[in-house]
Amino acid sequence: MKKKVLIYNGQLFMGGIEKVLTRYLHALSLQEDLEIELLIKENDPEKNVLYKELPKNLKCTFIKSRKMVNFREKMSSKRKNIFYNIIYQIMREIEKIQMKIFLKSFFQKNDDIDVVIDFDMSLGKYLDKIKTSKKIGWFHYSIAAKKGKKRERRRERLKGYDKLVTICDEMTEELREIYPAEIEKVIRLYNPLDIDEVKTTSQDMKNLNNEEKNLIKEKYLIGVSRLVHGKGREDLIKIYAKLKVLGIKEKLYILGEGPEKEKLEKLIEELGLKKEVFLLGQKSNPYVWMRNASLFLHPSYGEGFGLVLAESMVCGTPVIAYDCPTGPKEILEDGKSGGLVNVGDIEKFTELVYETLKNPKSLENYMKNSKNRVLDFSIEKIIKQFIEMLK
Known part of the structure; x- marks a missing residue:
């Protein structure tokens, strides 16, 4: 029986994280014992330039509609005006609520997913909505960069992951120093090159x-x-x-x-x-x-x-x-x-x-x-x- 793996990322822009993700997806699509599905937050065809480079047999689901993304971006571009800024802030709150509702419904319908990979480490606040056997968080940036309240907020969220991926040994040592209680969960995987x-x-x-x-x-x-x-x-x-x-x-x-x-x-x-x-x-x-x-x-x-x-x-x-x-x-x-x-x-x-x-x-x-x-x-x-x- 195939292992079902869901990989989440915020977008498919032309960025370093997204290029690494695309490289992984092509390699994983060749594994006969894995069923890979992609969950993307932003449906923005103009910015999601790497969408066309995904494996053709890969199922990809978008959380936010194109219409919603376009409207939010329009409000964001006018934020200097107090009226549009208020609308933008309301939109942000609506999106958070929508995200919770979507994830709860999605995982109720897809309760056979074996592993969820939070590839850009932005699902932490929603982990309680994800009912699956294994959750993996993926660090792509220096862990020491977050300070103060953000660092402490992350400390709580890391408890919800079963495994944590760092992409170099230096990052692993940062995690050992800052979040020692989580060090046993860590796996170091270098970003891959074809x-x-x-x-x-x-x-x-x-x-x-x-x-x-x-x-x-x-x-x-x-x-x-x-x-x-x-x-x-x-x-x-x-x-x-x-x-x-x-x-x-x-x-x-x-x-x-x-x-x-x-x-x-x-x-x-x-x-x-x-x-x-x-x-x-x-x-x-x-x-x-x-x-x-x-x-x-x-x-x-x-x-x-x-x-x-x-x-x-x-x-x-x-x-x-x-x-x-x-x-x-x-x-x-x-x-x-x-x-x-x-x-x-x-x-x-x-x-x-x-x-x-x-x-x-x-x-x-x-x-x-x-x-x-x-x-x-x-x-x-x-x-x-x-x-x-x-x-």
């Missing part, structure tokens, strides 16, 4: 337009992330400005979209780097850009795991990153498989990038060690651990 797929995709240039083909022929450094403050894109541009003073010839390409874009454009103009630094937006195939770069630079102030570092390593491009919580130190083996710099130290980061570019042996060592390290993140290895967790 290594063969990344390698193949990184060589696929057929969808590049002429302008992109010309750009990719240049020598360049690269950064890939959402354009948000925590990802350190401002630091990246400042680091590059210092590298230009030192005389490097490489350009800087930044892939990704986000609310910081306008601010970054102004910084690029202020530093006189419009001909050297390019904000290229979100790319459907970032791997081809990673593969052709000289170095992958990631001065991020915080990660859950930092899978993009491992992806760059698979593409054969060495990484230099801030030693932020959590993930980079573990992925890069404390500097063995890539460069690490203390968070916020722009001077040291600049120095390490410059020295690495000028030292072919250093690049060669990073690349050699990376080839072995990325095998620890292979989907084949991780999926076996995942299936074992379900028992």
Whole structure:
């Protein structure tokens, strides 16, 4: 008899968590003894861009109607007006009530579900509505990031899970320190990589337009992330400005979209780097850009795991990153498989990038060690651990 597994996530946006989820779903859909179903909170076709990448045989249910999501977003965009802000707040409360009603009804109708996986860790407040044999919560971000009342609220909610997944050892140690009573529930599962797929995709240039083909022929450094403050894109541009003073010839390409874009454009103009630094937006195939770069630079102030570092390593491009919580130190083996710099130290980061570019042996060592390290993140290895967790 097949084991029935329900996986919950808030949305299917083009985000790190969602990309990892999609990768898991494809691997799990091949398991003959599992029946996988997906439960998604937000029905937003425009933003749920990864919906089309789900396995075709996967059943997917949305909690909130498209009409409700659109109306709430419309009210949210007008929140500066007190009238619309009141409507927005009322909508939020209605959605919480609707969520409780939906989950209670859903699990009454589907009482044969064996395992529920709260993939984005947002079902904690509703666990009493979920009547099933096993509930698994999944951490994707630094556990230490939550402080005060939020941390204590989580302490109570964690009691409702049977197992807890962390995505790196550093995160496990955070949990041990902050929530010691829950440590026996913990399983560490690295975010998985389809290594063969990344390698193949990184060589696929057929969808590049002429302008992109010309750009990719240049020598360049690269950064890939959402354009948000925590990802350190401002630091990246400042680091590059210092590298230009030192005389490097490489350009800087930044892939990704986000609310910081306008601010970054102004910084690029202020530093006189419009001909050297390019904000290229979100790319459907970032791997081809990673593969052709000289170095992958990631001065991020915080990660859950930092899978993009491992992806760059698979593409054969060495990484230099801030030693932020959590993930980079573990992925890069404390500097063995890539460069690490203390968070916020722009001077040291600049120095390490410059020295690495000028030292072919250093690049060669990073690349050699990376080839072995990325095998620890292979989907084949991780999926076996995942299936074992379900028992």
